[in-house]
Amino acid sequence: MVMRVVLILLFFFAGNVSAALPARYMQTTKDAAIWSQIGDKMVTVGNIRAGQILSVTPVAADYYAFKFGFGVGFIDNR
Numbered sequence: 001m002v003m004r005v006v007l008i009l010l011f012f013f014a015g016n017v018s019a020a021l022p023a024r025y026m027q028t029t030k031d032a033a034i035w036s037q038i039g040d041k042m043v044t045v046g047n048i049r050a051g052q053i054l055s056v057t058p059v060a061a062d063y064y065a066f067k068f069g070f071g072v073g074f075i076d077n078r
Contacts, residue, residue, distance in 0.1 A: 026053070027054075028049070032048045034068075037072075042074075045073065048075060054075075055067075063077060
């Protein structure tokens with residue numbers, strides 16, 4: 001009985017891991033502003049220098065998202 005429970009839990013957690021998107025890394029070619037949603041507004045919260053490498057997720061045609069601190073930042077992909 002215990003073995004069945006362990007096996008079911010293993011399949012449950014293995015399914016969640018395989019569904020996650022792999023990390024995609026990019027290197028910036030020029031300085032870029034970091035935008036984040038603060039309340040109801042999108043504001044500039046920092047900048048990325050040319051040559052830095054980030055783990056990003058494409059979220060829209062014009063933006064990449066990445067995690068920093070406890071939030072999510074966005075940079076223009078142009």
